[in-house]
Amino acid sequence: MRTLLLIAIAACSGPAKPAPAPPVPIENTARGCGEAAAGLERATRGIRPPEESILAAMQTRCIDDAWSAAAIDCFATMTPDDLGACVGHVEAKHREALFGVISGNARDRGALVVIVARLANLKVGVMECDRFVAGVSRAMSCEGLPLDQRHELGNETADFWSLPTKGLPPDAVARMVKACTESLEALQQQVTAVGCMP
Numbered sequence: 001m002r003t004l005l006l007i008a009i010a011a012c013s014g015p016a017k018p019a020p021a022p023p024v025p026i027e028n029t030a031r032g033c034g035e036a037a038a039g040l041e042r043a044t045r046g047i048r049p050p051e052e053s054i055l056a057a058m059q060t061r062c063i064d065d066a067w068s069a070a071a072i073d074c075f076a077t078m079t080p081d082d083l084g085a086c087v088g089h090v091e092a093k094h095r096e097a098l099f100g101v102i103s104g105n106a107r108d109r110g111a112l113v114v115i116v117a118r119l120a121n122l123k124v125g126v127m128e129c130d131r132f133v134a135g136v137s138r139a140m141s142c143e144g145l146p147l148d149q150r151h152e153l154g155n156e157t158a159d160f161w162s163l164p165t166k167g168l169p170p171d172a173v174a175r176m177v178k179a180c181t182e183s184l185e186a187l188q189q190q191v192t193a194v195g196c197m198p
Contacts, residue, residue: 033062036075043078044102047110057101065094083113084120092162095121112140112147115154124161126173129180133161135187135198144194153187 037058044054062072071089078086083102087095099118103111119137124130136157140150165176188198 030069031072031076033059033067033072036062036067036072039076039078040102043080043082044110044113046080047113048102048104052104054101058098061094061098061101065090065097067094084117087117088121092121112150112154115151115158116140118158119154122158122161124176124180125165126176126180128177128184129161129165132180132184132187133157135184138198139187139191139196142191142194142196144196145191 037055040058041053041055048054058075061067062075067075068089071086074082074086074089087098090098095118099114103114116137119133119140122133124133136153139145140154142150145153168176191198
């Protein structure tokens with residue numbers, strides 16, 4: 001009996017169970033509006049007066065406009081050259097308010113960066129008009145054109161071509177093609193005349 005008891009104890013004891021593995025920490029990569037606003041603050045410092053903070057206004061825009069996770073992530077990690085790409089993640093109806101905060105509705109060189117970002121996200125859907133918009137975007141860096149003229153050209157182009165162009169009748173598209181082609185030719189002549197590359 002004693003032998004039987006020893007065999008039963010030995011059979012039940014078996015090898016010791018290994019200790020459970022410690023939980024693997026999961027990095028929280030979700031960013032919030034505060035980080036997006038901080039990224040915008042850092043990356044736009046060179047295009048606006050440095051003493052003017054946009055941190056609180058951008059955090060409000062992010063919350064009120066319900067920016068997507070992609071927009072928040074892009075803004076949180078952006079560099080000064082990423083403005084156009086990051087703004088592309090924001091719904092079109094909210095972009096103007098965002099641009100207004102960044103530029104302070106000013107007409108200086110920093111506001112040109114905002115205009116170029118607006119134009120970068122503008123897709124007319126008519127090849128000749130998209131080429132015209134790209135030409136206007138390039139003209140924003142033409143130092144031979146007066147700054148006010150560049151502001152006016154950029155803002156008017158962005159405002160005018162932001163209108164819906166899908167589903168237009170063929171004759172309207174043909175008129176757009178003609179107008180955009182002529183406008184691009186005139187713009188190219190204008191920037192060439194002041195020593196810039198079209």
